[in-house]
Amino acid sequence: MSSNQSSPTLYVTQGSGNSFKPMLVASQLNKPCNVRYVDVLAGDSRKPAFLSINPLGQLPYLVLPDGVGLGESNAIAWYLAEGSHLIPESALARAQAIRWMNYEQTMLEANISPVRFFTHIVPDLQSEHEDMIPVWRERGNQGLKVLDNYLESNDFVTDHGYSIADIAVYGYTHLANEGGFELDDFKHVSAWISRIQQQDGYTPIEKLLTGEHLKAAA
Ligand SMILES: N[C@@H](CCC(=O)N[C@@H](CS)C(=O)NCC(=O)O)C(=O)O
Known part of the structure; x- marks a missing residue:
């Protein structure tokens, strides 16, 4: 760079x-x-x-x-x-990219990131968020489940193949273990994480x- x-x-x-x-x-x-x-x-x-x-x-x-x-x-x-x-071309793939990039911000990042932050990055602040941590964890698991179901029959999140939308969704999903999420429970998500890590230049x-x-x- x-x-x-x-x-x-x-x-x-x-x-x-x-x-x-x-x-x-x-x-x-x-x-x-x-x-x-x-x-x-x-x-x-x-x-x-x-x-x-x-x-x-x-x-x-x-x-x-x-x-x-x-x-x-x-x-x-x-x-x-x-x-x-990395930019999807077809109308459907571009719409799928918007769908998953919005989903990432509302269901994945919004829940995985605060749990990871307050339990892993600054655990000293965890006690101030004890009420929300189980809520974020449950919503994050719901988010991961929907992604897992989708990836059961799709190699990547859009029909384009590996794209910008996979990078967006991957951002926090691949760090979820650090927030105490069990990625092994989401085997299609785990396989997709491996596929992303095998991309050229990863x-x-x-x-x-x-x-x-x-x-x-x-
Ligand atoms: N929706 C924003 C979220 C950005 C965000 O929350 N960034 C955090 C770091 S992951 C941050 O800058 N926190 C410091 C602060 O808000 O002062 C994005 O996707 O860029």
Whole structure:
């Protein structure tokens, strides 16, 4: 992922399934990007320096060379993948991509991410969320079950084959074990995770998004 002044700047944070999505796209497609690291755990996403770039204070965030900003991991991943084999072509496959990218944000990321965050990333905060953790866990399991049923008869989430929508859904799904979800119970999801990891140029989150690696790039 080389970079220069005519490349977009991608702001990311450590260990995040959302930040991993555009990083994987950029890495897999060899897209030049200036990667900048914002340390969420140190509170830097809510400090004036980053709020002046993204007033929502969220990562990932993309800034184009002309200064236009783009938020939302799935939108950024789509933008970076435009024109590549990762973008579905048929009307049905494009609609399936929107379906699964919305599903990822509402049923998977929305439930898997907070459980993983409060039990695995910052377990000191777990006790403040004891009431919600079982709710997120149950909803996340429902989300994984629907995905598992779909993948029983589909190799990827759209009819296009491996696409941007698989990367979006994969972002948090493949990290669900870290939140105490039992991915072994979802054997079609597990097989799909393996298929994604076998794609050309796949790079794991540990290589793309460790704090130390990102600090070096910042
Ligand atoms: N829907 C957004 C969610 C982004 C989000 O929640 N990012 C988290 C990291 S995974 C974040 O920036 N948290 C820090 C904060 O909100 O200050 C996306 O998909 O990009």
